[in-house]
Amino acid sequence: xxxxxxxxxxxxxxxxxxxxxxxxxxxxxxxxxxxxxxxxxxxxxxxxxxxxxxxxxxxxxxxxxxxxxxxxxxxxxxxxxxxxxxxxxxxxxxxxxxxxxxxxxxxxxxxxxxxxxxxxxxxxxxxxxxxxxxxxxxxxxxxxxxxxxxxxxxxxxxxxxxxxxxxxxxxxxxxxxxxxxxxxxxxxxxxxxxxxxxxxxxxxxxxxxxxxxxxxxxxxxxxxxxxxxxxxxxxxxxxxxxxxxxxxxxxxxxxxxxxxxxxxxxxxxxxxxxxxxxxxxxxxxxxxxxxxxxxxxxxxxxxxxxxxxxxxxxxxxxxxxxxxxxxxxxxxxxxxxxxxxxxxxxxxxxxxxxxxxxxxxxxxxxxxxxxxxxxxxxxxxxxxxxxxxxxxxxxxxxxxxxxxxxxxxxxxxxxxxxxxxxxxxxxxx
Amino acid sequence: xxxxxxxxxxxxxxxxxxxxxxxxxxxxxxxxxxxxxxxxxxxxxxxxxxxxxxxxxxxxxxxxxxxxxxxxxxxxxxxxxxxxxxxxxxxxxxxxxxxxxxxxxxxxxxxxxxxxxxxxxxxxxxxxxxxxxxxxxxxxxxxxxxxxxxxxxxxxxxxxxxxxxxxxxxxxxxxxxxxxxxxxxxxxxxxxxxxxxxxxxxxxxxxxxxxxxxxxxxxxxxxxxxxxxxxxxxxxxxxxxxxxxxxxxxxxxxxxxxxxxxxxxxxxxxxxxxxxxxxxxxxxxxxxxxxxxxxxxxxxxxxxxxxxxxxxxxxxxxxxxxxxxxxxxxxxxxxxxxxxxxxxxxxxxxxxxxxxxxxxxxxxxxxxxxxxxxxxxxxxxxxxxxxxxxxxxxxxxxxxxxxxxxxxxxxxxxxxxxxxxxxxxxxxx
Numbered sequence: 001x002x003x004x005x006x007x008x009x010x011x012x013x014x015x016x017x018x019x020x021x022x023x024x025x026x027x028x029x030x031x032x033x034x035x036x037x038x039x040x041x042x043x044x045x046x047x048x049x050x051x052x053x054x055x056x057x058x059x060x061x062x063x064x065x066x067x068x069x070x071x072x073x074x075x076x077x078x079x080x081x082x083x084x085x086x087x088x089x090x091x092x093x094x095x096x097x098x099x100x101x102x103x104x105x106x107x108x109x110x111x112x113x114x115x116x117x118x119x120x121x122x123x124x125x126x127x128x129x130x131x132x133x134x135x136x137x138x139x140x141x142x143x144x145x146x147x148x149x150x151x152x153x154x155x156x157x158x159x160x161x162x163x164x165x166x167x168x169x170x171x172x173x174x175x176x177x178x179x180x181x182x183x184x185x186x187x188x189x190x191x192x193x194x195x196x197x198x199x200x201x202x203x204x205x206x207x208x209x210x211x212x213x214x215x216x217x218x219x220x221x222x223x224x225x226x227x228x229x230x231x232x233x234x235x236x237x238x239x240x241x242x243x244x245x246x247x248x249x250x251x252x253x254x255x256x257x258x259x260x261x262x263x264x265x266x267x268x269x270x271x272x273x274x275x276x277x278x279x280x281x282x283x284x285x286x287x288x289x290x291x292x293x294x295x296x297x298x299x300x301x302x303x304x305x306x307x308x309x310x311x312x313x314x315x316x317x318x319x320x321x322x323x324x325x326x327x328x329x330x331x332x333x334x335x336x337x338x339x340x341x342x343x344x345x346x347x348x349x350x351x352x353x354x355x356x357x358x359x360x361x362x363x364x365x366x367x368x369x370x371x372x373x374x375x376x377x378x379x380x381x382x383x384x385x386x387x388x389x390x391x392x393x394x395x396x397x398x399x400x401x402x403x404x405x406x407x408x409x410x411x412x413x414x415x416x417x418x419x420x421x422x423x424x425x426x427x428x429x
Numbered sequence: 430x431x432x433x434x435x436x437x438x439x440x441x442x443x444x445x446x447x448x449x450x451x452x453x454x455x456x457x458x459x460x461x462x463x464x465x466x467x468x469x470x471x472x473x474x475x476x477x478x479x480x481x482x483x484x485x486x487x488x489x490x491x492x493x494x495x496x497x498x499x500x501x502x503x504x505x506x507x508x509x510x511x512x513x514x515x516x517x518x519x520x521x522x523x524x525x526x527x528x529x530x531x532x533x534x535x536x537x538x539x540x541x542x543x544x545x546x547x548x549x550x551x552x553x554x555x556x557x558x559x560x561x562x563x564x565x566x567x568x569x570x571x572x573x574x575x576x577x578x579x580x581x582x583x584x585x586x587x588x589x590x591x592x593x594x595x596x597x598x599x600x601x602x603x604x605x606x607x608x609x610x611x612x613x614x615x616x617x618x619x620x621x622x623x624x625x626x627x628x629x630x631x632x633x634x635x636x637x638x639x640x641x642x643x644x645x646x647x648x649x650x651x652x653x654x655x656x657x658x659x660x661x662x663x664x665x666x667x668x669x670x671x672x673x674x675x676x677x678x679x680x681x682x683x684x685x686x687x688x689x690x691x692x693x694x695x696x697x698x699x700x701x702x703x704x705x706x707x708x709x710x711x712x713x714x715x716x717x718x719x720x721x722x723x724x725x726x727x728x729x730x731x732x733x734x735x736x737x738x739x740x741x742x743x744x745x746x747x748x749x750x751x752x753x754x755x756x757x758x759x760x761x762x763x764x765x766x767x768x769x770x771x772x773x774x775x776x777x778x779x780x781x782x783x784x785x786x787x788x789x790x791x792x793x794x795x796x797x798x799x800x801x802x803x804x805x806x807x808x809x810x811x812x813x814x815x816x817x818x819x820x821x822x823x824x825x826x827x828x829x830x831x832x833x834x835x836x837x838x839x840x841x842x843x844x845x846x847x848x849x850x851x852x853x854x855x856x857x858x
Contacts, residue, residue, distance in 0.1 A: 065808025065816035073762045103803045224759075286755035310815070312803070326715035327756065330653075333502045374532045374741070377844040378851030379494025386739070387494035391820035415806040422807030 003040035006047035008381035015382040026399040043368035046381040049345040050110025050365025051314040055305025061100040082167040094136040099417035101144035107390035110365035110398040113350035117153035124169035131186035145403030149350035152188035160233040176203035190215030204245040220254035239264035258290035269298030279320030281307035303349035313390035318344040368395035432469035435476035437810035444811040452793040455828040472797035475810040478774040479539025479794025480743040484734025490529040511596040523565040528846035530573035536819035539794035539827040542779035546582035553598035560615035574832030578779035581617035589662040605632035619644030633674040644780040649683035668693035687719035698727030708749030710736035732778035742819035747773040797824035
């Protein structure tokens with residue numbers, strides 16, 4: 001049994017004072033407000049549940065600060081992304097992902113959903129172990145102290161009715177059946193449809209069957225061009241296509257969900273499908289502002305992801321959920337601080353409904369955010385998500401294990417790990 | 430003569446390597462790429478010009494993380510802002526502003542434009558020295574090591590043809606003439622029209638005359654309601670009204686400039702008026718996204734401000750200039766990294782055209798941003814504004830004087846200064 005204590009905490013019922021957390025076997029045994037610290041380890045600042053990063057492409061971390069020159073169009077970004085994808089192998093991906101996940105841990109992430117599609121070697125050749133890249137990600141997350149939900153992604157076409165290009169062949173198993181066979185031999189915690197662009201209609205049910213009730217993620221309507229092409233090809237919006245093929249449902253999460261019709265929003269809500277918004281990516285890639293509040297009102301559970309990792313600050317993602325709503329609607333207070341916190345901690349979106357709350361019985365994930373920094377000093381602890389950044393995260397406990405303490409990751413200098421993994425990828429690029 | 434050296438620097442001509450900076454009497458004597466460090470003080474990371482925070486209301490810092498409860502509407506924000514305004518006096522404002530400016534220094538700000546309207550005591554009574562509040566701000570900036578341009582603000586009415594309310598009387602001198610007389614007895618470096626709501630048309634020329642060529646700032650078209658009321662009252666947009674009364678011009682800066690007609694944009698450009706955007710405030714207050722690129726294309730020099738200080742991270746303001754454009758237009762690369770840097774360092778907007786460049790003859794303002802943190806590791810130094818945050822600022826030199834070193838401000842624990850200044854303001858509020 002270990003014990004922690006915080007002067008302030010955001011519990012399921014709201015803000016509380018003087019809270020003791022008792023932990024055994026990786027779970028909270030008791031969470032008790034109004035207690036003295038006694039012999040407990042005192043945490044600084046305010047205690048929050050661990051953050052869920054529900055949408056990650058770990059290798060995109062190498063693109064940060066590398067795609068904005070020469071005007072930095074979308075095509076600059078895509079060209080650079082493919083440059084990195086083309087250069088990775090299981091060894092270099094392990095190093096990059098370990099560093100990227102450690103950066104997430106420093107930002108308070110305790111669980112990550114990795115939308116994994118970089119499966120094969122150059123030319124699309126399978127590695128000796130065809131799940132070698134997935135295993136590298138699994139090892140990386142374990143090293144970094146982040147709980148991984150590997151979402152093994154089906155990627156078969158380069159667009160509606162279009163073949164794969166030279167880099168995209170690394171993403172494909174050649175057929176949905178071959179993909180499902182490989183997934184069955186790996187250790188994925190869930191699956192994904194890359195998008196309606198990359199998986200033909202006839203193959204969608206194969207992915208649903210492979211999911212077998214585990215989390216199923218799908219990039220949905222990130223840009224208007226996808227919608228237009230889908231309607232031209234199938235006569236359906238992407239959401240309507242997914243609905244028709246049985247892809248929507250309570251274990252499904254639509255990633256982005258930016259450009260939706262009212263009928264799309266209704267379909268997502270009626271089916272219990274979740275939506276994972278990635279605000280810092282959606283602004284970086286000029287996707288636009290999705291209908292977050294309309295989705296919430298329709299009953300869609302919202303989660304958050306740092307996606308391409310242009311920013312790894314889940315507090316910023318959470319704040320941006322509200323800020324982008326404000327920009328789009330001209331109204332403040334579209335979400336309450338507790339609703340923002342719910343999105344930030346929705347581990348259910350990555351198959352862990354037993355995590356994300358400071359409550360007895362839940363997985364013992366806890367983030368202590370300092371309230372004495374230049375960013376947070378003077379704020380009401382209940383509104384900490386509107387002042388803090390990842391740099392204010394002091395302690396991160398994942399499943400009862402201390403991964404970050406005093407703002408330091410147990411692996412040491414993560415900036416160094418990142419530089420060592422990233423800089424060689426750009427050599428002579 | 431003092432000498433500094435950085436492995437990377439953003440010079441007026443673009444990114445450079447191995448740069449030595451020679452400083453004497455507060456100015457750069459020489460800036461020389463391709464040199465060895467020799468006996469110079471080695472700065473970590475990449476060297477940038479000092480940042481200009483062209484729009485500040487120092488006392489709003491007390492509102493951070495205090496206005497988002499109960500849904501946090503605009504009216505929540507305004508009520509809380511007036512609560513703080515009502516409680517300040519020259520002593521407490523000195524403490525608050527010193528801490529707020531020190532936080533800015535830590536974020537790389539070397540010059541600030543303080544849009545100052547909290548002039549008088551409760552009930553509108555003048556202090557024994559009628560410029561006591563302005564002097565407090567001047568002292569605060571000197572203590573914090575930030576170069577202040579005090580913009581003494583004329584504020585006369587509570588809306589178009591409306592009287593002042595109980596708190597607003599603290600902002601008013603009763604008449605434009607009385608305002609000008611007080612300003613003449615103070616030490617302001619420039620002036621401001623609070624807005625076309627708060628200064629009647631007949632008084633605008635008095636402010637222009639008092640400016641006498643010094644910087645003249647004005648809140649412009651931050652929200653659609655202001656435009657509608659101005660058109661109803663005067664039959665003119667706010668921009669057209671300012672143009673008609675001679676307020677526009679090369680020493681004038683329009684703050685926000687969010688909701689403009691095409692004719693407004695043309696008028697601002699033709700007159701050489703600048704625009705100061707405050708993206709983190711504009712999203713927090715749900716103002717909307719201003720036409721930044723259209724203004725730039727019309728020849729309007731852009732600058733940036735942290736305004737209400739919900740966020741004090743000028744790098745985030747600079748990045749948001751581009752990111753909000755991306756959200757509004759669906760295109761990346763609306764500004765190049767060097768154009769973003771120009772906005773971030775436009776000290777000319779606050780009357781210091783001799784600052785804001787790493788060049789011989791310029792004021793010796795310099796910011797060293799670390800390139801080895803989890804946020805910046807792996808980035809191209811030329812694109813540092815797309816990866817760094819205020820937390821990555823290591824060294825800040827203002828007019829040749831080292832204000833921040835190793836991420837520490839010369840005044841010590843600024844989080845503590847902020848808490849000591851802010852928490853008493855909310856007692857029993």
